[in-house]
Amino acid sequence: MATETAQHVAMTLTDHLPVLQVLVPFVAAPLVVVLGSRQLAWPVAFISSALAFVVSILLLMQVIDGGTISYHIGGWAPPLGIEYRIDAANAFVLLLVTGISTVVLPYARQSVQADIPDRHHTLFYACYLLCLTGLLGVAATGDAFNVFVFLEISSLSTYVLIAQGSYKDKRALTAAYDYLIMGTIGATFFVIGLGFLYMATGTLNMADIAERIADQGSSRTVRAAFAFIVVGIGLKVAVYPLHTWLPNAYTYAPSAVTSFLAATATKVAIYVMLRFMFSVFQPAFMFEVNTLEYIILPFAVVAMFAASFIAIFQSDFKRMLAYSSVAQIGYILLGIAFLSETGLAAAISHLFNHGITKAALFMGVGALALRTGGSFYDRIAGMGRVMPFTSAAIVIGGLSLIGVPGTAGFVSKWLLVEAALEKGWWPVALLIVASSLLAVIYVWRVIEALYLHKPAYEVTAKEVSLWMLGPIWIMALSCIYFGLATDITLTAARSAAAGLLAGTIGLH
Amino acid sequence: MTWEFFVGHLNYWLFTVLMMTGLYIVVAKGNLVKKIVGLNMFQTSVFMLYISVGKVTGGTAPIFPVDMKIDPDVIYSNPLPHVLILTAIVVGVATTALGLALIVRIREEFNTIEEDDIVVIEQKLARDENELYHKAMGDLA
Numbered sequence: 001m002a003t004e005t006a007q008h009v010a011m012t013l014t015d016h017l018p019v020l021q022v023l024v025p026f027v028a029a030p031l032v033v034v035l036g037s038r039q040l041a042w043p044v045a046f047i048s049s050a051l052a053f054v055v056s057i058l059l060l061m062q063v064i065d066g067g068t069i070s071y072h073i074g075g076w077a078p079p080l081g082i083e084y085r086i087d088a089a090n091a092f093v094l095l096l097v098t099g100i101s102t103v104v105l106p107y108a109r110q111s112v113q114a115d116i117p118d119r120h121h122t123l124f125y126a127c128y129l130l131c132l133t134g135l136l137g138v139a140a141t142g143d144a145f146n147v148f149v150f151l152e153i154s155s156l157s158t159y160v161l162i163a164q165g166s167y168k169d170k171r172a173l174t175a176a177y178d179y180l181i182m183g184t185i186g187a188t189f190f191v192i193g194l195g196f197l198y199m200a201t202g203t204l205n206m207a208d209i210a211e212r213i214a215d216q217g218s219s220r221t222v223r224a225a226f227a228f229i230v231v232g233i234g235l236k237v238a239v240y241p242l243h244t245w246l247p248n249a250y251t252y253a254p255s256a257v258t259s260f261l262a263a264t265a266t267k268v269a270i271y272v273m274l275r276f277m278f279s280v281f282q283p284a285f286m287f288e289v290n291t292l293e294y295i296i297l298p299f300a301v302v303a304m305f306a307a308s309f310i311a312i313f314q315s316d317f318k319r320m321l322a323y324s325s326v327a328q329i330g331y332i333l334l335g336i337a338f339l340s341e342t343g344l345a346a347a348i349s350h351l352f353n354h355g356i357t358k359a360a361l362f363m364g365v366g367a368l369a370l371r372t373g374g375s376f377y378d379r380i381a382g383m384g385r386v387m388p389f390t391s392a393a394i395v396i397g398g399l400s401l402i403g404v405p406g407t408a409g410f411v412s413k414w415l416l417v418e419a420a421l422e423k424g425w426w427p428v429a430l431l432i433v434a435s436s437l438l439a440v441i442y443v444w445r446v447i448e449a450l451y452l453h454k455p456a457y458e459v460t461a462k463e464v465s466l467w468m469l470g471p472i473w474i475m476a477l478s479c480i481y482f483g484l485a486t487d488i489t490l491t492a493a494r495s496a497a498a499g500l501l502a503g504t505i506g507l508h
Numbered sequence: 509m510t511w512e513f514f515v516g517h518l519n520y521w522l523f524t525v526l527m528m529t530g531l532y533i534v535v536a537k538g539n540l541v542k543k544i545v546g547l548n549m550f551q552t553s554v555f556m557l558y559i560s561v562g563k564v565t566g567g568t569a570p571i572f573p574v575d576m577k578i579d580p581d582v583i584y585s586n587p588l589p590h591v592l593i594l595t596a597i598v599v600g601v602a603t604t605a606l607g608l609a610l611i612v613r614i615r616e617e618f619n620t621i622e623e624d625d626i627v628v629i630e631q632k633l634a635r636d637e638n639e640l641y642h643k644a645m646g647d648l649a
Contacts (some may be wrong), residue, residue, distance in 0.1 A: 170617040
């Protein structure tokens, strides 16, 4: 690999896959701007996203059995150089991000045309690609400070993307501003945490930090670092009390942006949380066990209930889905808080399954809003007959959100209940089931509006084009596919969980 | 706490004060521009933390002599945190620029940059939406 000092090392393209994963969209973003052509912007974005998707499949195939790939940027060996480290956990996240991005882009083509004025299209796709780059970089890198840099690349472009919703509703601007303030506080907390880690260990390579913390044990500096990092990333994850930026941002962003972000951005943040909790800090430390058990777990349960309750009382479909996202993040955090292999596998598989479910639903609501002019229940009432294909896909997504057997949502919730029972925490298992019942209520309200109500306004709407229906149905069908063929997700999730829990992630 | 400890960690005390001041401004001020200023102070405090970490007692600037005759007795400061902070400064500048650009757009649309006024406008928008919704659903919803 690139470690060799010889000047001309024969390397195949395969060896460069980890960096290509990030580099392809990163190069495509300025290319879109330089080309400056509205016609070329979308094809370039789509091709680079599809290429990144292929790369992520190749990477996952290499590491699904528990191996790791270490790539040294520029041939500088870690810990001094920046290292990209791919294992089952992040290969899985990379696959999710690139997959969602590639599916959302054809949908975005039409949706963006309706939401955003023509003259901003090239810049929109450039921002979209930068956001993709940031998310992929966060997942791929093995260098702690590099995580921060990529996190900010993705965050800054996210703020811009959300603000693009202002052409439809001016509240997108304040939503983007609020997210900017909260996101920057989160990122700055994260850097302060990294500063403390650097003070304690004198290195920034994650594997190296882990080793040194393991050697010297915990100290006040390490504990402070842990606190800052958990709170900082918690803001990006939208852990329950830190979630306030999320509903507005998701509601007012353009449909394509919401579909992409809801399925990927918070998921990547959760991955960072996992990586720091299990690969950098040792789960053996008491402070970490306590944090998970007495802080993360109660907040996760509160999120499951409080956010679901709020979702029930929404009259806007899109905002309802945003609150349901907060609740679903609660499930994922619950899985992490169990601190067992089954719990982690549940968290990772729910991260994936919820990603595809929410992508299907948000794209569906976007299609409805495009045709009816809004996502309030009165607007979409009676659309079950007018737009049968979109509505059917929304029903499938809704069922997966509840966790009905045969859908993707069921698999991970089942695993979550299993993890709770394994620990003997049966009240928690009951709570998981109870909160799923709340999901039944808020999903039912949508189905009722779609199929049982008469249209409240004069209907001139018709079914959306295949450009939008295609992506919606790809996601809806994958909700069913991953609900029946559970091998793929569960193998990858279990392998990732085992890797994360194996001390310093089997780095040696 | 001894006097030496206090003075020896002066940078860190200042970092804490600056950080809390910045965070307080972000939370307490209603003016959107003032919030960005607070955010800037908050970020700047982190630069101070990192640069303090890089200081080595008796160390000089980490620049090798031109003729590369390196004297092993000379102590150099740690340059890595400086480099990291260079990146963080760039990020900070980008955030500030984007935040201010958003404020300009908010001012265009809402005609104010005071948070309290914006909240009132947004609440009115939400109320109107809900009324419309209730009427459309036959006052049942």
